[in-house]
Amino acid sequence: MMPLAPDSCLIVSLHQIPVFFIRMVCPSIPFLSTLLSMHCGPFLMGDLLKWILVSIVQFVVGKRFYVAAFRALRHGSTNMDVLVVLGTTASYVYSVCALLYGAFTGYRPPVYFETSAMIITFVLFGKYLEVLAKGKTSDAIKKLVELVPSTALLVLKDKEGKHVGEREIDALLVQPGDVLKVLPGSKVPADGVVVWGTSHVNESMITGESAPVPKEVSSVVIGGTINLHGILHIQATKVGSGTVLSQIISLVETAQMSKAPIQKFADYVASIFVPIVITLSIVTFSVWFLCGWLGAYPNSWVSENSNCFVFSLMFAISVVVIACPCALGLATPTAVMVATGIGANHGVLVKGGDALERAQNVNYVVFDKTGTLTQGKAVVTTAKVFSGMDLGDFLTLVASAEASSEHPLAKAVLDYAFHFHFFGKLPSSKDGIEQRKDEVLSQWLLEAEDFSAVPGKGVQCSINGKHVLVGNRTLITENGVTIPPEAENFLVDLESNAKTGILVAFDGDFVGLMGVTDPLKREAAVVVEGLKKLGVHPVMLTGDNWRTAQAVAKEVGIEDVRAEVMPAGKADVVRSLQKDGSIVAMVGDGINDSPALAAADVGMAIGGGTDIAIEAADYVLVRNNLEDVITAIDLSRKTFSRIRWNYFFAMAYNVVAIPVAAGALFPFTGLQMPPWLAGACMAFSSVSVVCSSLLLRRYRKPRLTTVLQITVE
The missing domain is CATH 2.70.150.10 (Calcium-transporting ATPase, cytoplasmic transduction domain A)
Known part of the structure; x- marks a missing residue:
């Protein structure tokens, strides 16, 4: 359907009100009744006025229907515009033929110009209400745009x-x-x-x-x-389109314009719906006309100023007009528009209707550990030397090797070494220390040469011509360095307490290690338990060692742990879970998570993560809060529950309304639905579907305190 301007409804009203007035009111006023009964050539004044006014409505205001119907037919498809054109044109052409027949023969059969005009009036009025309702679905974008100073x-x-x-x-x-x-x-301008x-x-x-x-x-x-x-x-x-706010607006707009896969079902139904309706209309006319011609029903059923042909035609027009494929077509997109807007208001950005649909059926949620389940703020808790090296020299050596690394653990090592050496020697103000940190570090760090990062293992370089290794157990043992038993015991103790061990070797000898911890997010354990209540299986995926991974997993309540997985192997883990047809969601924040985010059926990037991870994901959790994983799944389920209800009501409406319009109840109850009333019912059925979708605006995300009470719908 083409866009509808408010002026269209005004134009229709200006022409429809006189038509209604001539038909319903004037016959009760003697002066006006006499005036309209006067002849103007071979025509009655009243019929001529109705013809002129309705022609304007039919071909000027109703032009949009003819244009849209022609385009649809030209592309080999049919839609609601085709039904409107068929119904109104049939009524209009019959009325013109009846008027001309009466002018030339003197016998004046009834005309139904007002039927055509009222159908167009109700359809346009319904579309106008629909536009107003759909406009409310974009409130999220409007609010975001208004934020820009x-x-x-x-x-x-x-x-x-x-x-x-x-x-x-x-x-x-x-x-x-x-x-x-x-x-x-x-407001901050950029x-x-x-x-x-x-x-x-x-x-x-x-x-x-x-x-x-x-x-x-x-x-x-x-x-x-x-x-x-x-x-x-x-x-x-x-600035401009590169800002976070602009990107959020772009994501929401793209998602609202996208189609969910379930929409294909509605498109298929609509494609065969109109031909079926036209066929039913022809059958309706044929049955009523043949029955009347054969005398199968009493003449009293047909009004005195009508005949069998007109009686049958009105049923057929009602069938064409009341059928509403438009309600089916609106069931999904309106709900998706509302849901993506609601998600944006709650800090959950959805990149498309397909992602929104897949999230409702998630079987596994795979969590990256560092920065996702944990706060991503690693802190060194202990450092121990197992050689004759001084602790200060040990920290200087480790910090010098890690200075060129961008890994979060490297930053934790630098902070620990910095404060060990200089805390108390600089001004007591922490801000003063932090502002001079880079300057101070450059004065005491040793020069590292031939630096290289070994993915998933650590770093290596040369300092003073000697080979330095800083990383996990794998990196140390692969380079032929033996870990002393006392260091091994200390390392096992650290890992059993959910701490990561950083081992250091210098010139082929093991010299010491450091214990690093990354605190869990406060909501992690409750979110994991909430997912289990939703029937979703949580999995933890990490490159960390097994002991640390098991300790962290035990703390948050995850039984399925995949540890010591290299970045390239994370996507393989996701694919292994998908082999039995399961829907897998991946939650991550780092560059090394992007392959897994892309491989997952539903990728969820933590908003504080890297741009690459966010680009690869289907959802962006802006608040960096794990609660939003549950919000994303819950919103998807609520949305598609609403879509299924929309489809049910749209289908049920047509199943009930079409037989009524065809006169199935008329022999038993005398109930007949005139075409203008069928037009009103059709228009408001679309509005009702849109209003049903708007009920999603009442959505309230599950709270952390009540998440455990969530049950699968």
Whole structure:
């Protein structure tokens, strides 16, 4: 159906009201009745006026139906427009023929111009209500667009970099690298990094997290969020379509326009629905007409000013008009539009209707460990030397080797070594220490040569001409280094307590190890238990050693553990779970998770993860909260439960309405559905499906405290 403007309904009303007035009111007013009974040539004044007014409705306002029906037929398909054109044209052509017949013969059979006009009126009015209702499904996008500020305060600097003033500019003119001033209560105009000031920022409109987030120098800020207290100077890093907010809007728009696979069923039904309806209409006319011609029903059934042909034709037109493939076509897209908008409001971004559909049938949820089940903030808890090397020299050696690595464990090692050497020797302010950290590290780190990272194992390099290995047990043993028994016992104890051991070898000899822990997310255990209640089997997938993996899995309640898996092997694990036809969801955050995210039926990327992981996933969990895994699955199930109800009501409507329109009840009850009423029923059936989908707007995500009470629907 072509887009409907509000003016169309106004035009129809201006022409339909006089037609209705002439038909229903004027006969009761003697003066007007006499006026309309006057002859204008061979025609009655009333019939001529109706013909003129209805012709405007039929061919000017109703042009959209003819154009859409022609396009559909030209492409070898049929739709609701074809039914509207058939029903209204049949009524209009019959009325014109009856009018001309009466003008030339003197016998004036009844005309049904108002039937054609009222069908178009009700269909357009229903479509107008449908447009209004569907407009509510895009509220999420509207709210997101409204978050974008219109202006920004640009900080002006001289050639020496000194602050010399400020200028208000259009937010669209902000360029990467510009320094912007954000006042308390105003919106952050672009994604960036704080370069001066401290404050708290409300990020709930992006992440769904209600608690204000503290911001200080080097903190990342998101465009569209609200600065609550202090003044901030931020350096823009992403502007325009590259901002987080723009990407979220793009994702939501794409998802709302996409088709879920279940929509193919509706498309197939609609493709055969219209031919079936036309056939039923012809059969209806033929049966009633033949029965009347053969005298199978009494003449009293036909009104005095009608005949058997008209009596049968009205039933046939009602069948064509009341049939509603449009309701079937709206059942899925409207629900998907609402669900993706609701998901965005709750920090769950869905990339398409197909992903939304697959999530309802998830059998396995595979969790990456580091940064997904855990906080991703590794902390060194202990360091022990098993040679004659001084602990300080040991930490310097390890930090020098790890300085070129981007792994989270490397950062933890550097932080530990830094604070061991310098905490207390610099100003007591932690901020002061952190701001000078890079400067201090460069002064005492040793130069590492021939550095290389060994995926899933660790790093190796040369320091002072001697080979250094820093990594897991596999890296050490593969290079022929023997681990002393006392170190092995210490390592086993660490791993049994959910800590990862970092082993260090220098010049072919084992020198020591460090224990690293990554605290679990507070909600991890409850989310795992909630998934089990949903009938979903949780799996933990990690490159860490078996003992540490088993300890972490036991703490969160996961029985199925896959440990010591290399990055390339994670996708193979996912495929192995899919072999029996199971639907697998993968939750991850890192670059090494992207192959598994892409291989999974449903990939869920933690919002705080890498861009590559987010690109490979079907869902983006913006808040970096595992609760949203349950929200994603629960929202999918609620959405497709609503879609199935939509299909049921649309099918049931047609199954009941078509026989009634065909006159199946007329012999027993005298109930007859005139074509104009059939048009009203057809129009409002589409509106009812849209309103059914809008009930999803009442969706409330499962709370952490009640997630264990979720049952499978």
